[in-house]
Amino acid sequence: xxxxxxxxxxxxxxxxxxxxxxxxxxxxxxxxxxxxxxxxxxxxxxxxxxxxxxxxxxxxxxxxxxxxxxxxxxxxxxxxxxxxxxxxxxxxxxxxxxxxxxxxxxxxxxxxxxxxxxxxxxxxxxxxxxxxxxxxxxxxxxxxxxxxxxxxxxxxxxxxxxxxxxxxxxxxxxxxxxxxxxxxxxxxxxxxxxxxxxxxxxxxxxxxxxxxxxxxxxxxxxxxxxxxxxxxxxxxxxxxxxxxxxxxxxxxxxxxxxxxxxxxxxxxxxxxxxxxxxxxxxxxxxxxxxxxxxxxxxxxxxxxxxxxxxxxxxxxxxxxxxxxxxxxxxxxxxxxxxxxxxxxxxxxxxxxxxxxxxxxxxxxxxxxxxxxxxxxxxxxxxxxxxxxxxxxxxxxxxxxxxxxxxxxxxxxxxxxxxxxxxxxxxxxxxxxxxxxxxxxxxxxxxxxxxxxxxxxxxxxxxxxxxxxxxxxxxxxxxxxxxxxxxxxxxxxxxx
Amino acid sequence: xxxxxxxxxxxxxxxxxxxxxxxxxxxxxxxxxxxxxxxxxxxxxxxxxxxxxxxxxxxxxxxxxxxxxxxxxxxxxxxxxxxxxxxxxxxxxxxxxxxxxxxxxxx
Numbered sequence: 001x002x003x004x005x006x007x008x009x010x011x012x013x014x015x016x017x018x019x020x021x022x023x024x025x026x027x028x029x030x031x032x033x034x035x036x037x038x039x040x041x042x043x044x045x046x047x048x049x050x051x052x053x054x055x056x057x058x059x060x061x062x063x064x065x066x067x068x069x070x071x072x073x074x075x076x077x078x079x080x081x082x083x084x085x086x087x088x089x090x091x092x093x094x095x096x097x098x099x100x101x102x103x104x105x106x107x108x109x110x111x112x113x114x115x116x117x118x119x120x121x122x123x124x125x126x127x128x129x130x131x132x133x134x135x136x137x138x139x140x141x142x143x144x145x146x147x148x149x150x151x152x153x154x155x156x157x158x159x160x161x162x163x164x165x166x167x168x169x170x171x172x173x174x175x176x177x178x179x180x181x182x183x184x185x186x187x188x189x190x191x192x193x194x195x196x197x198x199x200x201x202x203x204x205x206x207x208x209x210x211x212x213x214x215x216x217x218x219x220x221x222x223x224x225x226x227x228x229x230x231x232x233x234x235x236x237x238x239x240x241x242x243x244x245x246x247x248x249x250x251x252x253x254x255x256x257x258x259x260x261x262x263x264x265x266x267x268x269x270x271x272x273x274x275x276x277x278x279x280x281x282x283x284x285x286x287x288x289x290x291x292x293x294x295x296x297x298x299x300x301x302x303x304x305x306x307x308x309x310x311x312x313x314x315x316x317x318x319x320x321x322x323x324x325x326x327x328x329x330x331x332x333x334x335x336x337x338x339x340x341x342x343x344x345x346x347x348x349x350x351x352x353x354x355x356x357x358x359x360x361x362x363x364x365x366x367x368x369x370x371x372x373x374x375x376x377x378x379x380x381x382x383x384x385x386x387x388x389x390x391x392x393x394x395x396x397x398x399x400x401x402x403x404x405x406x407x408x409x410x411x412x413x414x415x416x417x418x419x420x421x422x423x424x425x426x427x428x429x430x431x432x433x434x435x436x437x438x439x440x441x442x443x444x445x446x447x448x449x450x451x452x453x454x455x456x457x458x459x460x461x462x463x464x465x466x467x468x469x470x471x472x473x474x475x476x477x478x479x480x481x482x483x484x485x486x487x488x489x490x491x492x493x494x495x
Numbered sequence: 496x497x498x499x500x501x502x503x504x505x506x507x508x509x510x511x512x513x514x515x516x517x518x519x520x521x522x523x524x525x526x527x528x529x530x531x532x533x534x535x536x537x538x539x540x541x542x543x544x545x546x547x548x549x550x551x552x553x554x555x556x557x558x559x560x561x562x563x564x565x566x567x568x569x570x571x572x573x574x575x576x577x578x579x580x581x582x583x584x585x586x587x588x589x590x591x592x593x594x595x596x597x598x599x600x601x602x
Contacts, residue, residue, distance in 0.1 A: 113558050120589030123524075123578035128515040129547060129559040136551035158561065158577075 023229045026145065026181040029067025030060065032239070032248030037224065037232055041205060044179035046172050048202040050186040050194045051209035056220065056241055057185040059094075060209070061147035062087070063245050064183055066096050068145045069106040073181075075145035076137045078110045080153035094245045110137045114157025121159055127167040130154075131174065138180065146175065149185045152196045165196075172201050193225065204228050210236070222248055238400075240364040247364050249400060260284070260461075265377070265411050268303030271480035275456060275465040281437055282462065283376075284409045286402045288383075290416045291441030295452050296473055297415035300441075301379045302331045302338065303477060304413050309341035313376040316348045318366060320385040324349040335477040348373055363397050367404055377411045384417040402434050436460045444470065451481060508532075508540040509569040515562045516548045520579050524563040527580040535592050567591075 025039030034040045041047045041064065049057045065075035079087060087109060088098045101107035110133060138146065151171075154164055175182045184202060186194030193199045199206055206225040213219075221236040239248040264279035273280045281287050287304075289297040301317075308315045319327050327349060328338045341347035350369060352362065370378065383398060398414075405412040414435075437459040444451040455468045470482040512528060514521035525544060532540045547554050547562065557566050557575075567574040567590055576589040587593040 110555075112560060114560055118573070118575050120574070120576040120585060121578050122576060122585040122589065123527075123581035124520055125561040125563060125578045126520075127560055128562040129513060129554050129564065130561075132515060132547045132551045132562075133554045133559070136554070154560070 028064045045204040046182040047205040052188045055209040055211045061183045073144040074141040147183045268307035285436035287413045287437040288435040295441035308377040309346040316375045317379045319351040382415040511566045513564045524579045
């Protein structure tokens with residue numbers, strides 16, 4: 001067993017502001033959550049985690065407890081709704097072995113059932129029985145953590161709300177006195193955070209989980225409503241629940257602290273490099289190919305991938321329109337053998353239907369894949385598959401994605417399908433402002449032997465050609481056709 | 496407290512009263528219970544008082560949350576009455592001693 005790291009021995013990314021004395025934090029082990037809270041939940045105090053049915057609050061509590069249990073902070077899970085078997089099954093699918101932790105006295109489960117139909121109430125009572133049970137459970141494993149899920153069930157089982165309220169107030173004070181780090185879950189009320197207004201009693205930290213379905217796609221969000229004595233983000237953070245449990249996606253975009261390098265990275269096509277002064281894009285920048293259907297966006301992006309793999313770098317392609325096999329086959333027809341890079345593990349191709357999951361899910365998946373594989377370049381093809389979501393959602397997703405890549409110094413190339421004629425005005429302004437290099441592709445008018453035109457709309461901080469370049473797709477790849485002298489770079493800046 | 500030794504008679508009532516320490520409320524509940532039993536179940540009841548402060552592990556079995564809680568163990572089905580049992584009427588209803596069905600079942 002590892003000794004439990006204390007907040008002081010554990011430097012986190014977000015340092016506490018100097019004016020506030022540092023508050024002890026209890027790590028939750030939930031990806032991203034500890035990051036946005038500067039270390040986790042307030043140690044020795046109760047936290048309210050609330051939201052509607054299926055929002056993930058039980059899972060939040062369980063992960064918090066299991067993480068503690070595995071690191072020398074035993075915990076008690078008090079369940080008012082699910083039996084021990086239910087719980088065990090639910091977390092087994094996430095790879096946690098609850099019975100084993102219970103056998104090792106690192107975790108205890110206390111199932112409390114209050115069934116109104118079995119109970120008659122007459123005269124005065126209090127909830128000392130509950131206190132005694134909790135105390136007994138806490139002592140039996142020397143617990144430092146507890147989860148009460150969902151204590152509001154007591155209100156369904158007992159009718160004297162006056163007694164219940166007084167006793168809950170006493171309970172939270174009692175937990176605090178014992179320096180137990182507690183998670184109390186609560187069901188969302190019609191116009192309150194919780195049905196019984198638990199937020200009035202738990203004043204240290206309140207977390208709200210939201211689960212919405214938009215256009216048949218589910219999105220989950222987490223918001224820190226309150227965190228006394230600690231700085232925290234007030235944003236809504238997207239999160240997801242996958243086979244590894246909850247993952248929260250921190251937003252750091254707004255800080256704009258990315259390091260800018262002047263190192264260049266080839267585009268994969270010599271004539272295209274030539275349009276950027278012969279050197280290609282900036283490493284770590286974001287590049288967007290916009291164009292109507294059939295303007296070779298995918299091909300140009302694939303050449304960039306291929307070039308990276310040739311240099312021995314790792315690359316990931318997130319494909320949202322084709323299966324990996326189909327994609328590889330199509331790229332072979334324009335002279336690229338991506339299969340060999342997949343085989344020697346330089347390239348990963350991840351394909352998914354964009355509508356299958358919410359934006360956050362995709363973003364979180366990309367996040368994990370990028371962290372696992374550590375590529376130097378990433379292609380997302382196409383970004384426009386996500387246009388089913390609201391503009392704001394897409395904008396924030398693209399911003400987070402670009403932020404993720406930039407913070408790791410990864411060069412990102414995105415494609416974007418412009419519907420119809422392919423005029424640049426149709427591209428979302430919000431997205432374009434996040435892009436460093438923006439390349440517009442157009443089909444040549446009929447009669448110009450099926451060629452395509454490429455022009456650089458902007459490329460921040462570097463000289464680039466403002467000429468329109470014609471190219472054709474051949475079995476050996478995209479080949480420029482018009483006079484290269486037209487494409488001599490001019491001095492230019494983004495905005 | 497009336498205690499009958501050895502085996503339960505076929506029609507005997509077994510009642511458990513859960514309390515926490517020696518509070519006035521616990522004492523009142525026991526007093527009220529004994530009075531009701533003497534009047535309605537004379538000679539065929541047994542009361543077990545369980546102090547959860549001394550035996551916290553026993554709260555789990557009967558799912559005790561509130562104190563005092565009276566549990567009718569026999570005859571079945573199990574019944575729970577919480578509170579100081581000060582209202583005789585509702586205690587009788589809670590124990591199924593007030594008509595509806597006569598509690599004369601075989602065990």
